[in-house]
Amino acid sequence: MVRLIVNRLLLSIVLVVISSIAIFLLMSLVPGDPARTILGANATPDSIARLRDQLGLNQPVLVQYGTWLGGVMHGDFGKSVFSGDPVLNLILTRVPVTLSLVLLSTLVIATIGTGLGLLSAVRGGPLGKALDAISLVGLALPSYWVAIVLVALFAVAIRIFPATGYIPLTEDPGGWILSLILPVAALSLGGVTIVAKQMRDSAMDVLERDYIRVLRATGVRERSIVLKHVLRNASLPSLTVVGITVVGALMGAVFVENVFVLPGLGTLVTQATISHDLPVVLGVGVFFTLFVIIVNLVIDLLYGVLNPKVRVQ
Amino acid sequence: MSAGLFRRVLHKPLGLISGIVVILIVGASAFAAVIAPYDPLQQNLAIAKQGPTLMHILGTDSLGRDVLSRLLFGGQESLSGVVEAVVSMLIIAIPLGILAGYVGGMLDRIILRIVDILLSIPGTIITLAVLAIFNNSMFVAMVSVGVLASGAFIRVFRSAALSVRQELYIGAARVAGLGQVRIMANHVLPQIRGVLLVQVTLFSAATLGIQTGLAFLTFGPPPPAPTWGGMVAEGASLIQSDPWLLVPSGGVIAITTLALCLLGDALRDANQERFTLAQLAPQSKQEPVARVGEDDEAVLAPLPDALLSVRGLTVGFGAPGRETTVIQRVDFDVRPGEVVGLVGESGSGKTVTALALLGLLGRNGRITGGSIRLGSDELVGMSNARMREARGARIAMISQEPMVSLDPSFRVGAQIAEAVRAHDRISRAEAAQRTKDLLEAVRLDPAVARRYPHEISGGMAQRVAIAMALAGRPELLIADEPTTALDVTVQADILDLLRNLQAETGMAVVLVSHDWGVVADLCSRAIVMYAGEIVERASIEEIFEAPKHPYTEALLRSNPHGATPGKPLPTIGGAVPAPQQWPVGCHFAARCPLATDDCRRAPIDMVHLDGHRSSRCIRIAELTAERAKVSA
Numbered sequence: 001m002v003r004l005i006v007n008r009l010l011l012s013i014v015l016v017v018i019s020s021i022a023i024f025l026l027m028s029l030v031p032g033d034p035a036r037t038i039l040g041a042n043a044t045p046d047s048i049a050r051l052r053d054q055l056g057l058n059q060p061v062l063v064q065y066g067t068w069l070g071g072v073m074h075g076d077f078g079k080s081v082f083s084g085d086p087v088l089n090l091i092l093t094r095v096p097v098t099l100s101l102v103l104l105s106t107l108v109i110a111t112i113g114t115g116l117g118l119l120s121a122v123r124g125g126p127l128g129k130a131l132d133a134i135s136l137v138g139l140a141l142p143s144y145w146v147a148i149v150l151v152a153l154f155a156v157a158i159r160i161f162p163a164t165g166y167i168p169l170t171e172d173p174g175g176w177i178l179s180l181i182l183p184v185a186a187l188s189l190g191g192v193t194i195v196a197k198q199m200r201d202s203a204m205d206v207l208e209r210d211y212i213r214v215l216r217a218t219g220v221r222e223r224s225i226v227l228k229h230v231l232r233n234a235s236l237p238s239l240t241v242v243g244i245t246v247v248g249a250l251m252g253a254v255f256v257e258n259v260f261v262l263p264g265l266g267t268l269v270t271q272a273t274i275s276h277d278l279p280v281v282l283g284v285g286v287f288f289t290l291f292v293i294i295v296n297l298v299i300d301l302l303y304g305v306l307n308p309k310v311r312v313q
Numbered sequence: 314m315s316a317g318l319f320r321r322v323l324h325k326p327l328g329l330i331s332g333i334v335v336i337l338i339v340g341a342s343a344f345a346a347v348i349a350p351y352d353p354l355q356q357n358l359a360i361a362k363q364g365p366t367l368m369h370i371l372g373t374d375s376l377g378r379d380v381l382s383r384l385l386f387g388g389q390e391s392l393s394g395v396v397e398a399v400v401s402m403l404i405i406a407i408p409l410g411i412l413a414g415y416v417g418g419m420l421d422r423i424i425l426r427i428v429d430i431l432l433s434i435p436g437t438i439i440t441l442a443v444l445a446i447f448n449n450s451m452f453v454a455m456v457s458v459g460v461l462a463s464g465a466f467i468r469v470f471r472s473a474a475l476s477v478r479q480e481l482y483i484g485a486a487r488v489a490g491l492g493q494v495r496i497m498a499n500h501v502l503p504q505i506r507g508v509l510l511v512q513v514t515l516f517s518a519a520t521l522g523i524q525t526g527l528a529f530l531t532f533g534p535p536p537p538a539p540t541w542g543g544m545v546a547e548g549a550s551l552i553q554s555d556p557w558l559l560v561p562s563g564g565v566i567a568i569t570t571l572a573l574c575l576l577g578d579a580l581r582d583a584n585q586e587r588f589t590l591a592q593l594a595p596q597s598k599q600e601p602v603a604r605v606g607e608d609d610e611a612v613l614a615p616l617p618d619a620l621l622s623v624r625g626l627t628v629g630f631g632a633p634g635r636e637t638t639v640i641q642r643v644d645f646d647v648r649p650g651e652v653v654g655l656v657g658e659s660g661s662g663k664t665v666t667a668l669a670l671l672g673l674l675g676r677n678g679r680i681t682g683g684s685i686r687l688g689s690d691e692l693v694g695m696s697n698a699r700m701r702e703a704r705g706a707r708i709a710m711i712s713q714e715p716m717v718s719l720d721p722s723f724r725v726g727a728q729i730a731e732a733v734r735a736h737d738r739i740s741r742a743e744a745a746q747r748t749k750d751l752l753e754a755v756r757l758d759p760a761v762a763r764r765y766p767h768e769i770s771g772g773m774a775q776r777v778a779i780a781m782a783l784a785g786r787p788e789l790l791i792a793d794e795p796t797t798a799l800d801v802t803v804q805a806d807i808l809d810l811l812r813n814l815q816a817e818t819g820m821a822v823v824l825v826s827h828d829w830g831v832v833a834d835l836c837s838r839a840i841v842m843y844a845g846e847i848v849e850r851a852s853i854e855e856i857f858e859a860p861k862h863p864y865t866e867a868l869l870r871s872n873p874h875g876a877t878p879g880k881p882l883p884t885i886g887g888a889v890p891a892p893q894q895w896p897v898g899c900h901f902a903a904r905c906p907l908a909t910d911d912c913r914r915a916p917i918d919m920v921h922l923d924g925h926r927s928s929r930c931i932r933i934a935e936l937t938a939e940r941a942k943v944s945a
Contacts, residue, residue: 011433019434023442037448140571142522144529145563148549152556208675214718217671218732218781219705222697232722251437255526259549270530273441281442288435296433308722308765 004300012293016072016286021065023282028061038081038276051081055278072286078279082272087283090268095287097166097264098253100176102291104184105249109191110242114235116192117199121207121234122226128200135193144255147186151259154182164261183260187252191245198241202234209233236307243299247292318507321583328579334572338565342388351379353386353539362555371561374544375551376537380561383539388565390534391541394455394524395517401459402466402516407509409463410470411497415478424467431464440523444532451524451533458523462516469512473505480504507584514577518570525566541566619646620821621670621708621789625683628662628669630892636681639892640665640845643683644919647789652815652822654832654853656868657842660889663825664713666842667791670823671710672700687789705785706736713794715775719766725777726752726762732784751780754817755810772803776810783814790815793825808834829872833857838925841865844889844900847919851926861928863936864901899929907932907939 035051036043051057056064071078077087120128155163161182167175206212207230215225257266265284272280322328341348351369357377364372371380413424439461440454447453477483478501486496527533528542536543541562548558616622626643629636640662647653655663668674670685672692685692687707692700712718720728729751730744739747749759755776766774775795782790792811796804812835815822826832832839832853839856841849841864849862860866867885887904896902898913905912911931921927930936 015430015433018430019439022439023446026443026446037446136571136574137567139574140518140567141563142526142529142566142570144526145545145559145566148545148552148559149563151549152552152559156552156556210712210714210717211720213668213673213675214710214712214778214781215720215728215731216673216701217704217710217712219701219703219735219785220731221701221735224731229720229723233720247435251435254437254441255530258530269438269441273445274531276445276448278442278445281438281445285435285438285442288438289433292433292435306722309767 005297008293008297008300012290015289015293017069019285019289020069020072020282023278023285024061024065024068033057038278054079055081068282077283077286080272080277080280082275082277082280087279090280091265091283091287094263094265094268096168097262098250098257098266100169100180101183101187101253101257101262101264102246102249104180105187105191105253106242106246108184108188109195109245109249112188113192113195113242113245114199114231114238117196117238118203118226118231118234120196121200121203121230131193131196131200135197138189138193141189142255143186143190143252144259146189147183147256147259150182150186166260166262166264179262183256183262186259187249187256190252191242191249194245195238195241199234199238202237203230206230206233232306236303239299239303239306243295246295250288250291250295318510318580318583322576322579325579325582327575328583331572331575331579334568335576338388338569338572339392341385342392345382345385345389349379349382349385351382353378353383354537355379362551364557372557374547374558375555378537380544380558383544384541384561384565387539387541387544390451390538391521391524391528391566394451394533395520397452397455398459398462398520398524399513399517401456402463403459403509403513405460405463406466406470407502410467411474411501411505413467414471414474415497415501416493417475417478421471424471428464428467431461431467434461436461437523440527444527449532449535451527454527454532455520455524458520462519466512466516469508470505473508474501477501477504507580511577511581511584514573514580518573518577521566521570521573616646616648618648619686620649620651620688621647621823622686623666623670623683624686626666626669626680626685627682628665628674628678629681630674630678633679636679637892638681638845638895639678640669640842641682642919643842643847645840645847645850647821647823649788650815650819650821651838652824652836654836654839655823655825655842656827656829656832656839658827658868658885658889660844660891661842662845663827663842664793667710667793667823667825670791671704671708673704673710702736705732705782705787707785707787708789708791709782709785709787710791710793711775711778711782711795714798715771715778716766716798718778719774721766724763724765725769725774729762729777729780729784732781736785747784748780751783752777754783754814755780770803771799772807775799775803775807779807779810779814783818786818787820789821789823791823791825794827795824796831797826797828804831811835829869841868844895845892846900846929848901848929849927852924855924855926859937859940861922861926861933861936862901862930863905863907863932865928866936866940867904899931907935 033048033052035048035055035057039047039051056067059067068078075088077091079086080090116131120131151163154160162179165179167179169176212225212229215229216222253264254266254269257264258270261267265287269281269284271277272284322332355378357373359377360369360373361375361377362373363369366372369379369381371384374380374383409424413421436458440457443457444450444454483496483500486500525540525542525545528540529546531543531546533540533543544562545559545566548556548562551558623646624644627638627641629638631637643662643666645653655666657663665674665678668678669680670692672695674680680693683693687703690703692703695703719725726745726748729748730741733739733744733747733751737744737747748762752759752761757773757776757780761769761773761777769777795811796807799807808831811822822835824832824835836853838850838852840847841856841862843864849856849860849865851861856865857869860869870883871885885904890896890900890903896913898915899905899908899917902908902912909932917929917931919927919929920931920933922933
């Protein structure tokens with residue numbers, strides 16, 4: 001268990017290093033001056049020189065990279081080129097929004113996806129076919145478009161939910177939920193259908209197993225067979241898929257936050273990209289990488305809890 | 314071969330339609346300059362924000378530009394972005410995937426490591442970083458999408474190459490001295506073409522979502538240039554005044570993605586068919602099977618004191634109304650406390666008979682005729698709820714494969730306790746005590762309750778399964794080949810246990826087996842089955858002394874326990890016919906030395922002999938004479 005966690009942390013460092021090296025290399029390969037790109041065509045030579053100095057562009061790439069990595073190790077992600085605020089502060093104020101969005105979506109994806117999949121495996125027939133059709137549509141529709149349509153329907157046509165904006169949990173829990181319902185719905189649709197499909201396939205596989213027949217032969221109730229034995233055994237393969245969809249939801253959050261104007265990491269990184277604010281983009285990149293690694297770690301640990309064969313004694 | 318793949322895709326309605334849609338959209342975008350009715354940039358505020366009209370089929374936007382023309386030109390940008398991502402993905406994934414799968418070894422491990430890393434990098438952020446560095450260049454962004462996505466596809470191509478590597482002709486090419494690179498390029502690559510097409514189609518669908526998403530976030534060509542994502546953004550900003558704009562822009566993205574997904578699915582199915590069609594042997598048409606229970610003459614007279622009375626039992630598998638009959642006309646009785654053997658080769662219908670008794674034939678199987686009486690209750694047609702109550706409490710089962718008959722996710726004690734609580738309304742503590750008692754009854758240490766199925770041996774697992782079967786104190790236990798999957802040394806222990814438990818509890822047992830030794834050891838009567846029918850019923854002594862059916866005789870002769878040392882073990886030539894191939898007459902005729910034209914003409918009925926013996930043979934006299942000749 002401890003070894004697993006340590007391994008994952010080491011991997012996370014490797015990943016952060018690799019992806020940041022890639023970005024620094026790209027920066028040095030770009031024809032022209034990054035400072036000019038950042039400041040635009042009308043910048044004075046003076047301001048360009050100042051920015052070059054601030055970004056350390058006058059130094060060799062390796063030194064630039066070393067300085068940045070050294071800072072990150074100490075929690076210093078540099079300053080925003082645009083606003084001058086420390087990147088870490090910008091990120092920390094916005095983490096709760098993205099985290100609320102992604103964690104709620106995960107909850108929705110895992111519970112509704114699993115429930116629908118299990119139901120259609122047991123009932124089969126029309127429900128399974130409907131699920132197939134919905135999942136195709138769910139995959140085909142881009143999450144940002146679903147988000148806009150949800151706004152058009154539930155915030156403009158029928159004014160049930162707020163169209164945009166975010167209310168912190170600490171201020172007003174009811175408002176928090178209300179402000180997140182549409183974004184979470186938009187972000188979960190694809191994941192729910194993917195998890196439901198996987199769950200149905202694995203549940204149908206488990207239902208054919210000998211031990212299910214043995215349980216039936218001993219007179220155990222069908223309800224208990226489905227909710228205990230089928231669910232437990234079929235959720236193992238589905239767990240991997242849940243992990244993939246959670247990572248996907250994080251990436252989708254970038255788009256969905258923009259539609260609902262939520263002040264999260266997604267809108268931050270979009271704005272930073274538009275204004276060529278590289279230190280911010282890099283900082284958010286580090287956080288996203290960490291998130292992906294934590295998700296994978298949690299999935300691995302859950303896998304151990306659910307599967308006695310891999311459980312560490 | 315690829316031509317065949319395409320032909321199969323076109324034969325699927327969804328494949329054909331989605332293929333046409335993809336071609337239409339790509340073609341229309343490519344020739345936008347020719348077919349677009351208007352200049353996509355031409356503004357006319359007088360006709361702004363019009364819904365669909367005859368002049369503007371898809372309406373106009375806030376500046377009066379024709380939406381259809383903008384979609385056609387916008388498609389060029391979106392679709393070329395998809396092509397850029399797909400090409401860069403393939404440039405990386407094909408060589409690395411084939412190298413990893415075909416060469417293997419160290420190279421494989423290194424490539425898999427790189428894949429792991431690629432898969433953990435948050436692609437969207439890197440793509441955004443690329444956009445920030447390369448001043449909004451959609452081209453570089455889409456190339457980076459392709460590079461970042463290549464990890465997953467390296468895996469796909471690797472496993473495809475891995476399976477090709479084992480093919481004989483690859484070995485032949487190697488022996489013939491072809492260079493490795495040439496083998497990979499000329500022999501491996503063409504073989505994975507099917508997988509490649511499927512993956513390219515599905516990846517295109519995913520990439521289209523990313524490309525339009527980025528354009529939606531205002532990356533890529535700046536306005537007024539038309540892009541699909543940009544048009545969605547435009548619609549979003551006019552959501553109050555002109556929501557219609559969301560329909561054509563979102564619609565074209567959704568339709569293109571949907572068509573690509575469906576085309577990918579159709580390609581995948583067609584590609585799989587290529588491998589399965591060739592392997593399927595031509596199926597013979599099924600002969601109609603005579604209905605059962607119509608000729609009262611043949612039905613066994615009921616035993617008044619029977620615990621279980623099976624009459625005319627017929628089971629079919631397959632779609633309702635078009636079932637393939639797998640057992641038919643099965644009649645037998647089991648008295649309370651009696652041990653009856655159900656004997657036959659694989660495919661004779663023993664296990665199906667056993668499962669039918671429990672009402673556990675599964676999704677595809679159903680009882681199509683006959684009756685099963687347990688005590689005073691008719692089990693055929695009994696409600697699911699009452700059948701569940703009967704299972705475990707009145708009729709229980711232990712099955713062939715103990716290692717797969719326990720749920721791997723739960724401790725064995727929990728599974729026994731669950732079986733206990735399925736029938737007795739008792740507390741957890743009482744259930745735990747009874748679990749302990751049951752484990753002791755099957756001669757296991759109660760500490761075994763804490764173990765998981767993968768932590769115990771096959772013999773222990775079968776004891777646990779027996780404990781679960783005993784949990785409801787059944788009157789009848791069906792033991793389906795309870796020792797077949799076990800080590801020889803363990804088999805005797807399990808048989809001893811079953812004999813002792815039967816004596817202690819007084820329950821009746823139906824022992825399904827193909828092993829005469831086991832049957833002789835435990836049973837007082839035997840029922841012999843062949844190709845879905847009972848061919849002989851007799852006491853154990855009678856059957857060993859003088860079998861009254863050629864099949865029983867042949868089966869007894871091929872029994873290793875009774876073989877003459879130094880002589881080859883006699884075997885029965887041929888095999889049990891599959892249910893689809895059952896003959897009209899005697900099912901055993903094709904393998905029977907005594908068969909005549911009479912045997913093949915019509916279904917053979919059971920012939921009742923002295924006592925409770927009966928046999929499904931019309932040549933018993935010849936059989937007896939033959940045996941007299943042999944022993945003389």
